Structure formats: structure tokens, C-alpha cells
Amino acid sequence: MxxxxxxxxxxxxxxxxxxxxxxxxxxxxxxxSIHANRAMWFKTLFFLTGLIALYLMILLGGFNAGVTLLLCAILGAFGAFVGFNVCHDAIHKSYSANSTINKFFSFVFNLIGASPYVWNICHNIVHHTYTNIAGHDEDIDVAPGLIRFSETETVNKVQSYQHYYAFVLYSFAMLSWVFRKDYKKFFQKKIGEHVSSHPRIEYFKLFFYKGIYYFLFIALPLLMMNITWWQFVLGFLVMQFSQGLVLGLVFQLAxxxxxxxxxxxxxxxxxxxxxxxxxxxxxxxxxxxxxxxxxxxxxxxxxxxxxxxxxxxxxxxxxxxxxxxxxxxxxxxxxxxxxxxxxxxxxxxxxxxxxxxxxxxxxxxxxxxxxxxxxxxxxxxxx
Structure with missing residues (x-):
């Protein structure tokens, strides 16, 4: 045990x-004050406005395929930047002394594909307490068997090449987060030292807000844009890979x-x-x-x-x-x-x-x- x-x-x-x-x-x-100042509010306005503008340009702009793919890549990066600059502080309750403001900007996390409730447990409670302790900090359990971040793991032959392919795997981070990670963490009996016991409302929120994200970034583009299914898949993957790479690099470099x-x-x-x-x-x-x-x-x-x-x-x-x-x-x-x-x-x-x-x-x-x-x-x- x-x-x-x-x-x-x-x-x-x-x-x-x-x-x-x-x-x-x-x-x-x-x-x-230890909380947000005018510069912080400017950053918030900049990144949220940029995220919304990019989304609407892709959805309604009618640009050619090359420009649309570029916008998808930038949108993915902006999703990561909103997470870094707005949601991260709000979920830590450091954005404002007003809990309503923190809750509002925490909610935005759902709109970039991640659950703020699950993130609070994995990041605020577990990662910040047991940083870099294998078996306790699940942030270093990125791709078991493929990426080795700790000497407690036995080296395999594939991992001798990880300095080449790890950066490619980081690109899949957001795709995994959107479709797998939040569900897996939510239904685990324990996350690190934290024993999972969720209020009933959080079960509803997890699936409801994921549904909103899927509607905004899958259903609505397919309904409104004059594109084929494979063009949609390509654009969606470009957005996810861009966001995942930015997230993966910034977190691992720390x-x-x-x-x-x-x-x-x-x-x-x-x-x-x-x-x-x-x-x-x-x-x-x-x-x-x-x-x-x-x-x-x-x-x-x-x-x-x-x-x-x-x-x-x-x-x-x-x-x-x-x-x-x-x-x-x-x-x-x-x-x-x-x-x-x-x-x-x-x-x-x-x-x-x-x-x-x-x-x-x-x-x-x-x-x-x-x-x-x-x-x-x-x-x-x-x-």
C-alpha cells in the first residue's frame, strides 16, 4: 500500500x-492588492477577444483552405493562452477577491475543452503538493511506456528515442484532454493522494459542459461551414495539435x-x-x-x-x-x-x-x- x-x-x-x-x-x-490590476484586465480582454474573434472568423469568414488552417492553428494557441492567462489564475482563486469573478473566468476553461473542477483537483491539490513525486504527481505520468520523466520507471528501448518524438506526443495533449483525460481522472478512485468523492452536480457538469464544447467546435462548424468532413477533421486536428503543443511545452519546461x-x-x-x-x-x-x-x-x-x-x-x-x-x-x-x-x-x-x-x-x-x-x-x- x-x-x-x-x-x-x-x-x-x-x-x-x-x-x-x-x-x-x-x-x-x-x-x-495581490489580485488582478489594470494590466491583468487588459490581458484578459486581449486574449478572450482574440479567442472569440478567431473562432468567428473561422466559422463565418469564408476564407480559403490555407488561411482557415492558419486561423485554426492560431485559435489553438489562443486557447492555451486563455488557459494560462485567465483561467489558471481564476481556478487558483488568485484572479480576484470576488468569488463570482473567479467562478466566471473558471467557467471559460470549459470553453477551451477542459474541466475546471477536474483541473482543480489534479493541479491545485495534487500537483502543487506533490510536485515531481512519481506515483503521486500525475502530471509527470504523461505517456506511460513512451515518455520517461522519472528514474523510478524502468527504461525501455523505445524511450531511448524519446527526445525526438516527445514533442510530437505533446501535440496530442489537448486532444487527449478533450476526449479522454477529464473522464479518466474524474472516475479514478484516487488522483495521487486525493480520494475522489464528487458532488452529484459535478457529474452533470462534466458531461453537460463537454457537450457544449463538442457542439461549438464540432457540430456548429459542420452545420455552418461549407466544408467536407475531411476538411473539418483536418482543421480540428490542427487546432488541437497547436493547443496541445503549446500546453505541453510550457508545462514541461517548468x-x-x-x-x-x-x-x-x-x-x-x-x-x-x-x-x-x-x-x-x-x-x-x-x-x-x-x-x-x-x-x-x-x-x-x-x-x-x-x-x-x-x-x-x-x-x-x-x-x-x-x-x-x-x-x-x-x-x-x-x-x-x-x-x-x-x-x-x-x-x-x-x-x-x-x-x-x-x-x-x-x-x-x-x-x-x-x-x-x-x-x-x-x-x-x-x-
Whole structure:
């Protein structure tokens, strides 16, 4: 029977106490709300308007096949961006202090193909607590037998090529989410450590809102557009592959890169580390100085700040990021960061290549390459 995971090193909890005090002081001293500001509302308007406009252009525009396919690809990307920039904060309840606003923008998640209720369990409850712990964090259980993210899995011959085909598989992420993932997770007895027990209304919502999505993106285009069935299938797949690739890359670059760890609990289920330091060891930032990356990724390129302060709206991550980085240095803790999206992509590629060829090793915290071990604080931070 799998043991419940506990983070036992309370002696290292001083870091989290300190960084929380400093971040709280930043908001208090500057009289700033931790929730959305005008810039956040602008981003919300931009991405939601873009999503609706692209959808209507495809549905009603009457463009030729080439332009329509391009619009489908952009629509897919915008679906991911709406998820990153709007729904993600709302489901974390960090968008607003008003629960109605959070619920409204959480509902939008249904319209891009995913259940906010299931996501809350898988992401907010499970992933944020048991980050990168195999058997507990199901976010690293991407394609069992095909992609290996943890040394707890035995390597097979196919996985030695995973650094080539993994990116193709990421493109299927949204297609799986729309037709399989939400149903599978909803009806599992347990998701990680979370025992599933759903209110009756959630059974109705799952199928009802999925039905709305299928109507908007399958039935309505077939009814209104002058296209053949195979043209529809091609456009639908292009949209799903685009959205899936964007989602897959952004999520994996935050946790599966050089320097991040995949710790194993001992036989009693203990992780001999404080929870906040565990987050530093399993999470990475990328491209934090690029305004375009920050604008599109909705703070998910600043996963360290997000995992430590999920109740703070992502629009504030650049400011509190400097506080978190400095506090990590004060406590001689590594702050893992790639300078650009491209650098993070290369790091992910190298990690996939290494994991596809390594043999199983029972040592905890084994996903830290030797060259990254025992490095001083700020070893991965931007100089």
C-alpha cells in the first residue's frame, strides 16, 4: 500500500516563513492588492477577444483552405493562452477577491475543452503538493511506456528515442484532454493522494459542459461551414495539435529540465525536506526577462513564484520574483532558471535524452545531474 507523503524537515521551514514575510511586506508597503490590476484586465480582454474573434472568423469568414488552417492553428494557441492567462489564475482563486469573478473566468476553461473542477483537483491539490513525486504527481505520468520523466520507471528501448518524438506526443495533449483525460481522472478512485468523492452536480457538469464544447467546435462548424468532413477533421486536428503543443511545452519546461529533481519518499512515505524547498528543487523558471514570453505564458514561465504563492495573481510575479530569488540566495538555495524559452527547450531536450538512456537508480533526488549537485545558491539564476 502506498504511504501518504509527508515533508518532514521542519528545520528548513525558515526559508518559507522569511520569503512570505518579505512578499507580504511588498504588497502592504506599496498598498497593492495581490489580485488582478489594470494590466491583468487588459490581458484578459486581449486574449478572450482574440479567442472569440478567431473562432468567428473561422466559422463565418469564408476564407480559403490555407488561411482557415492558419486561423485554426492560431485559435489553438489562443486557447492555451486563455488557459494560462485567465483561467489558471481564476481556478487558483488568485484572479480576484470576488468569488463570482473567479467562478466566471473558471467557467471559460470549459470553453477551451477542459474541466475546471477536474483541473482543480489534479493541479491545485495534487500537483502543487506533490510536485515531481512519481506515483503521486500525475502530471509527470504523461505517456506511460513512451515518455520517461522519472528514474523510478524502468527504461525501455523505445524511450531511448524519446527526445525526438516527445514533442510530437505533446501535440496530442489537448486532444487527449478533450476526449479522454477529464473522464479518466474524474472516475479514478484516487488522483495521487486525493480520494475522489464528487458532488452529484459535478457529474452533470462534466458531461453537460463537454457537450457544449463538442457542439461549438464540432457540430456548429459542420452545420455552418461549407466544408467536407475531411476538411473539418483536418482543421480540428490542427487546432488541437497547436493547443496541445503549446500546453505541453510550457508545462514541461517548468519541471523537466536540467537541475530539477524527482525525489522519492522513504519506506514511511517521508520526504526529508521542507515543502517550500521541495518546490525550489522541482520547479524552474524560464525567459523571465522576455516581455513576450511573460505576456503569453501568464506567469507559467515563473513557476517558482507560482508554486510558492499560488494565491497571488501572476501579474505580480516579476516584482515578487526578485524577492524570492534574493531570499533563496540568503538561504544558500538554488533558484533554477533558464535565461530564455529556447535555452529551457534545449535543457528539456537534454533531460529527455538522459532519462531515455539511464538505468533505474534508487537514490532519492536522483534527477539532478552530477554537474548540478552541490552548487552554490543562485547557480542557475541569471547573473
Amino acid at each position: 502506498r504511504k501518504k507523503v509527508r515533508f518532514t524537515n521542519v528545520n528548513n521551514s525558515t526559508f518559507y516563513v522569511t520569503v512570505r514575510k518579505r512578499v507580504d511586506a511588498y504588497f502592504t508597503d506599496n498598498n497593492i 519541471h523537466v529540465v536540467e537541475g530539477t529533481s524527482f525525489p522519492l519518499p522513504d519506506e514511511k512515505g517521508n520526504i526529508e525536506e521542507a515543502w517550500a524547498i521541495h518546490q525550489l528543487q522541482t520547479t524552474a523558471n524560464f525567459g523571465v526577462d522576455c516581455k513576450v514570453t511573460g505576456f503569453l505564458c501568464g506567469g507559467l514561465n515563473r513557476q517558482i513564484e507560482h508554486h510558492l504563492f499560488p494565491k497571488v495573481c501572476h501579474i505580480h510575479y516579476p516584482a515578487i520574483g526578485e524577492i524570492v530569488r534574493q531570499t533563496a540566495a540568503d538561504f544558500n538555495l538554488n533558484y533554477i532558471e533558464s535565461p530564455t524559452f529556447g535555452a529551457a527547450l534545449v535543457s528539456h531536450y537534454k533531460t529527455l535524452k538522459r532519462l531515455g538512456k539511464e538505468t533505474y537508480n534508487e537514490t532519492p533526488y536522483i534527477n539532478r545531474p552530477e554537474q548540478y549537485m552541490n552548487r552554490p545558491a543562485m547557480a542557475f539564476a541569471k547573473k
